[in-house]
Amino acid sequence: MKLKSELLSSVLKILLGVLVGVAFVDCASSVVYALSYEAFTDYVYGIYGIVEIVSTILYYIVIIIYLIWIYLVHKDLNALFPSFARSPGQALVCMLxxxxxxxxxxxxxxxxxxxxxxxxxxxxxxxxxxxxxxAPLLLFMLTSNGLNNVVNRAEVLSESLFVILSLATLILYMIFLVICIQVSRGLRTAGLEISFSPSPDTVAEGFEAHSNGQPAVTEQL
Amino acid sequence: MKLSETPLMPNKGSRKSYRHWIIVALLLLIPFSVAVFAYWPRYYSFTTQGEIVPVHEIDVGGSVNFVYVQEGITRNLYEKYSVGLLDPEAEFTKVNSTAKDDFSAMLGVEEDMRNETIYHAIDSATDLTSAPTTQDQRDERLLQLIEETSEYYGDSIGLMLGIGLVEEALKKDYSKDEQLIIAGTGTLNEDHTVGSVGAIRDKLRTAETAGADIFFVPKDKETFVYLGISNEEEAEQTAEELNLKLQIVPVATLEEAVAFLQQLPNPYVRSVNKP
Incomplete structure (x- = not known):
């Protein structure tokens, strides 16, 4: 059985991994900024600009992929678990x-x-x-949004605020990455459980046959 | 047949397992391409707003202010964008790749020009106030002022420094106990005349933002020898265009500036730039 969200799960995991990496560099840069402005301008400013550009654009790419992914995840969930009440459309409404x-x-x-x-x-x-x-997701979303508003309005940016915002953003991205990994892993496990279930009734509709054309090991035996 | 010996069909899955890497690579190309584009060397010189600085900050016992503006070279679009964020009205001019070196060389020249105008400001103020000072005292003052102004470049400090030194020598306060913010720009020459400077527009914007009431500019309509319009005309144009509230006062000499300040009524009523 093939999950509709499988390909995008892999793509999203890598993109979120890169975003976490970029956020980590951003966080390290802001720590250098807080410790020594001279060291920041001499050694970090050049890299920081690239990190800022890449993270901003990558963030928007991830948002788009993420919305498509959550839509497909809900399609898979609805197909795997008929009792799962939230439709893909409702999930997007919750997001947007x-x-x-x-x-x-x-x-x-x-x-x-x-x-x-x-x-x-x-x-x-x-x-x-x-x-x-x-709960941590909600907490860091609120923290990150609140700090972003403060930073955007501030005329002079305090070093500590800069570091806290970078750190909150890094943790938020890490939470999203862990969530993406757990959702896709759970879906794969659930998909396997249902495909190898002995009763034909439990095989949910809307799934393709084993995609790589090979018989599953259990069927061979 | 053992399970391990079962012939396997060609694995289409291996091609599929690369598919997400291809998608990721293509998606990552977007931000990295933009980063390369933004960091591609493109040089622009810029001037943008600075600040007004009271002369007492450079250890001169006066109440007037001199104005500096920020000038520099951006090396790529990202730096240009960053400067533009700080001051949306910053003015950029495309320059070539040698501009950075030229700018550094120019700073050395501007340092010499600054020292020369400080020298003239000390001499002019001494002449004007007839203060009894020895050559040693003047030299000592010169060295002290050069040190105090070491973070500024260019000679546009001359006029305001001259006025500040006159205030100091005569123990005057032309700001009328800080009721007035008096600022200005212009070089000071050996014969006490006020010479033309650059970046008049940004200096006026800076002074207006700082709440200046009076702004001295060189009276150089007749004497301007550079390309473009004179400081006096540029100041008039800028005041009209930006609807500035500060009063622009063109002066030809240090004496003229001091005379203007001495005749200011108390309380001061701001006159307008327009007739």
């Missing part, structure tokens, strides 16, 4: 409506986590991860 998304985004992962806990045997660990990450 301002203010409501402060509830909507964490709720997406809490629901997926609960679904893994209740409906699967092998993805309970991923389910626990997702449920436990919903």
């Amino acid at each position: 409506i301002p203010v409501y998304n402060l509830y909507g985004i964490p709720s997406i992962y809490r629901r997926i986590g609960r679904c893994y806990l209740e409906e699967t045997k092998g993805a309970k660990k991923e389910g626990r991860w997702l449920c436990s990450l919903a």
Whole structure:
């Protein structure tokens, strides 16, 4: 069985990994800025500019990929678990409506986590991860948004604020990366569980046959 | 047949496993291409707003202010964009790759010009106030002022430094106990005349932002020898264009500037730039 979100899961994981790497360099640069302005202008300023450009553009690319991915993840979830109540469209609404998304985004992962806990045997660990990450995700989203507003309005940027914002952004990206890994891992496990389930009734509709054309090992035996 | 000996079909999955790497590489090309484009060497010289500085900050016992503007070279579009963010009205001129070296060389020349105008400011103020000073005292003052102004380049400090030194010698306060913010620009020559300078527009914007009431500019309509319009005309144009509230006062000599300040009524009523 092939998951519709599988390809984008792989793409998103790598892009989020690069974004985390770039955010780490940004965070290190802001620490240098806070410690010594001279060292920042002499050694870091050149790299910092490149990091800023790459992270800004990559951020928007990731947002687009992320929205498509969450849509496909919900398509997979609906196909795998008929009892899963949230449709792909509703998931996008939760993501995109301002203010409501402060509830909507964490709720997406809490629901997926609960679904893994209740409906699967092998993805309970991923389910626990997702449920436990919903609160930190909300916390760092609020922190990051709030600090961004303060920084955009500030005429003079304090060094400590600069470092805290970079650190909050880095942690937020890391949370999203972990979430992406756990969601895709849980989906793969759930997909395998359902495909290898002995009862033909449990094979959900809308899935293609094993994509690489090879019989599965269990079928060979 | 053992399971391990089962012939496997050609694995289409291996091609698929590269597909996401290809997509990622293509997507990553976008930000990195933009970064390369933004960092590609393209040189621009710029001038932008600076600040007004009270002469007492350079240890002169006066109440007037001199104005500096920021000048420099940006090496690429990213630096140009960063300067533009700080001051959207910054003016850029495309220059060639040697501009950075030329700029450094120019700073050396401007340092000499600054020292010369300080020398003239000390001499002019001494002549004007008839203060009894020895050559040694003047030399000592010159060295002290050169040190105090070491972070500034160019000779446009001359006129305001001259006025500040006159205030110091005569123990005057032309700002009327800081009721007035008096600023200006212009070089000072050996014969006490005020010479033309650059970046008048940015200096006026800086002074206006700082809330200056009076701004001295060189009266150089007749004497301007460089390309373009004179400082006096540029100041008039800028005041009209930007609807500046400060009063522009063109002066030809240090004496004229001091005479203008001495006749200011108390309380001061700001006159307008327009007739």
